[in-house]
Amino acid sequence: MNQDKPGAEPLQDDQSAASDRGDATKDPKEAMASPPRKPFGCLALSATCFGMLLLLLAVFVYTNLIRQPQLKISKATTYITEPLTEEGTRVDYFAAFEDEFYESGMKPEDNGYRLMVAALGDIADNDGQDRAPAAQYYQKLGLDPEVAPTMSYIEPYEFLDQYASAEGLDEEQAWELYDQLSQPWTLDEFPMMEPWLEQNGPVLDLLAEAVRYPAFRFPVLRDSDNATLHNSHSFDEIHTARSFARMLQARAYYRIGTGEIDGAIDDVISCARLGRHTASQGTMVSCLVGIALEGVAGSVAIAASQDAQPSTEQIQRLIDELDALPPRPTTAQMLLAERYVALDYLQSLAHGDESLAELFSNWEHRGFQSNIAVVKSPIDWNIVTQRVNEHFDVLATGQALQLPDIKSLSTPIIGERSRRFADMFGTQYVPGFQASAEAEHRLECMKNLQRISLAMLLYEREYGTLPPAYSVDAAGKPLHSWRVLLLPYLGEQKLWSKLRLDESWDSEHNRQFHDVVVSRYQCPSAELPPGQTTYSVVVGEDTAFHRSEGKALDDFGAHLALVVEREQAVCWMDPMSELPQSIAFEGINRNNAGLGSLHLGGLNIGFRDGGATFISETYELSKLQGWLDGTAETRDW
Known part of the structure; x- marks a missing residue:
């Protein structure tokens, strides 16, 4: 084997050497004619990729920042x-x-509201502002716009304000006069109200006739070809309905003060029917106002005058009339109306008939951040409307809808921007819907307590005293709660007949009725187990209920609280579960075992004067105690 010598060049094989020699002998011109290759393929690939990126960027910009998808x-x-x-x-x-x-x-002639417009003209056009064309308004009601009105009306406060101004009184004094119309009054006390009664009496009589029509519909008007339900619904008419309710309330108290109990009942029923009709216009606003008007009717103290107490027949007529009110719109109906209003407005935004800039400006008071880039950025109205429909679908199930706190739409992605817009838009109707649901529950609870109070008055008319907190046997052992004793006066005769009143409430036979649900003893806001209730009386030496002894109404003032709401639920048949005076006198929401409710900020109370009302938890304690012991001189809240 050959080994390289130190410092010698490495040996090459023959082929390599020959190749080297061949290169050395190649023509220099030929070598110059064949330069080394450059990487054109890499450059072309880079240019292609760059072009694709530009194209994708252009597509992204066009899709997300320029193109406006059609609804x-x-x-x-x-x-x-x-x-x-x-x-x-x-x-x-x-x-x-x-x-x-x-x-x-x-047909137009089937609409009770037509009677009012025929007599008063365009009754909602009192502020002089332009409305939809008058021809359309009257046409929908089947009336001739050229026929002059034959009546006019004025609210009690407006009338008293004019009187106060003429007499040199200030606004505060005018309000003091008006507040006194919320209790029985006569012309001896308020002689200045005689012209008001003369002018408005015929109007209220006509209204009493109109609200008894099966239909009482406000016209829905288009003030332009592209008008939306949001801007064109009957808000003016709804406001006028509130005026009518205040007028009915004032006249009802005048009639109570003068002993015209039947006339006062007529006004209460007219007000309640007006509330139901107003709520039935469909929208959330009309529903909320209708609930408020029905609450006005329920608060009227039909038995407030000591000099003119309603008879058994009159109390029963009031109960029967209240039970026969037209139905209030269902939650599903109100949601459908609000869905139409919302989608109609979004459709108008999608077609450019409504201003996004104006909408964003209205949102700014809630912390929404808007700028020209946000205003001009496109929105996919298909995504928006689909998401809004999803909102309504959730609400229709009865579930609470939690929306994110959106402060800006600034995002380059049109899908995310559209979803944010939909959620921000949802904050306009979701809180209102949830508030309307609670308002309806609170009203129904108030009506329950009013109905229980009227049942106690019927019991008193028959037995001469209020029902005891509980009945007892010969040995003084508690048998049944006052709630059992009131069953015949609440339309529960069938259940009453099944109970064994001579046996204890928890006897083997009576125990089977512990879980029975008596609707009048159920607060709609309280999701309770069957047979539980949060309605109670207050038991004590100074209150209207003292264990097994029924007390006389004559021992108390007109503004005595009969039934209240409580924090803790109890079995409706339990005779030993009532609120003691010492705990109730602490106030509202002060003790878990005392006065309270699931309503936000207060509770409902039913009174011996036949009315009921919602009381704030911040109400003055001494006045609350005056209601509970019957020493209060007024029922102001």
Whole structure:
């Protein structure tokens, strides 16, 4: 084997050496004619990739920041696909709303509201502002706009304000006069009200006739071809209904003060029916106002005058009339109306009829951040409407809808921007809907306590005393709660007949009725086990209930609290579960075993004067105690 010598060049094989020699002998010109290759393939690939990136960026910018997707008509987006407007590019939510909320086949002469407009003219046009064309307003009611009104009306406060101004009284004094109309009054005390009664009496009598029509519908008007339900619904008429309710309340107390109990009952029922009709207009606003008007009717103290107490027959008539009120709209109906209003407005935004900039400006008071870039950034209205429909679908199940706290739409992604917009838009109707649900629950609870109070008055008319807190046997052992004793006066004669009143409430036979649900003893806001209730009387030496002894109403003032709400639920048949005076006198929401409710900020109380009302937890304690022991001279709240 050969070994290289130190410092010698390494040996090459013959082929390599020959190759080297060949290169050395190659023509220099030939070598110059064949330069080394450059990487054109890499450059071309880089240029292609860069172009693709630019194209993708352009597509992204166009899709997310320039192109405005058109709203499609589909079940997922517009919820309904017909009827359509004349051009066929939009859903006609006006027509859909009327089809849903106007009685099928209703003729103008079947509408009780028509009576009011025929006598008073466009009664909601008192502020002089332009409304939809008058011809459309009168046409929907089947009236001739050229016929002059024959009546006019004025609210009690407005009348007293004019009187105070003429007499040199200030606004505070005018309010003091008005507040006194919320209790029985006469012309001897308020002679200045005689002209008011003369002017407004015929109007209220006509209203009493109008609200007894099966239908009482406010016209829904289009003030332009592209008008939305949001801007064109009957808010003026709803406001006028509130005026009528205050007028009915004032006259009811005048009639109570003068001993016209039947007339006062007529006004109370008219006010309650007006509330039901107002709520039935469909929207959340009309529902909330209708609930408030019905609350006004329920608060009227029909038995407030010591000199003119209602008879058994009159109390029973009031109960029967209240039980026969037209139905209030269901939650599903109100949600459908609000869905139409919301989608109609979004459709108008999608077509550019409504201003996004104006909408964003209205949101700024809630901390929303808006700028020109946000205003001009496109929104996919298909994503928005689908998400809004999802909101309503959740609300329809009765679940609480939690929306994120959106402060800005600043994002380059159109899908995310559209979802944020939908959630921000949802904050306009979700809180209102939840508030309306609680308002309805609170009203129904108040009506329960009013109904229980009226039942106690019927019991008193028959036995000469209020019911005892509980009945006892010959040995003085408690048998049954006052709630059992009132069953015949609450329309529960069938249940009453099944109980064995000579046996204890928890006897083997009576125990089977512990879980029976008596609707009048159920607060809608309290989700209780069957047979539980949060309605109680206050038991004590100074209150209207003292264990097994029924007390006489004559021993107490007109503004005596009869039944209250309590924090802790008890079995409706339990005779030993009433609130002791010492705990009740501590106030509202001060003791877990005392006065309280699941209503936000207070509770309902039913009074011996036949009315009921909601009382704030911050109400003055001494006045609350005056109601509980019957020493209060007024029922102001």
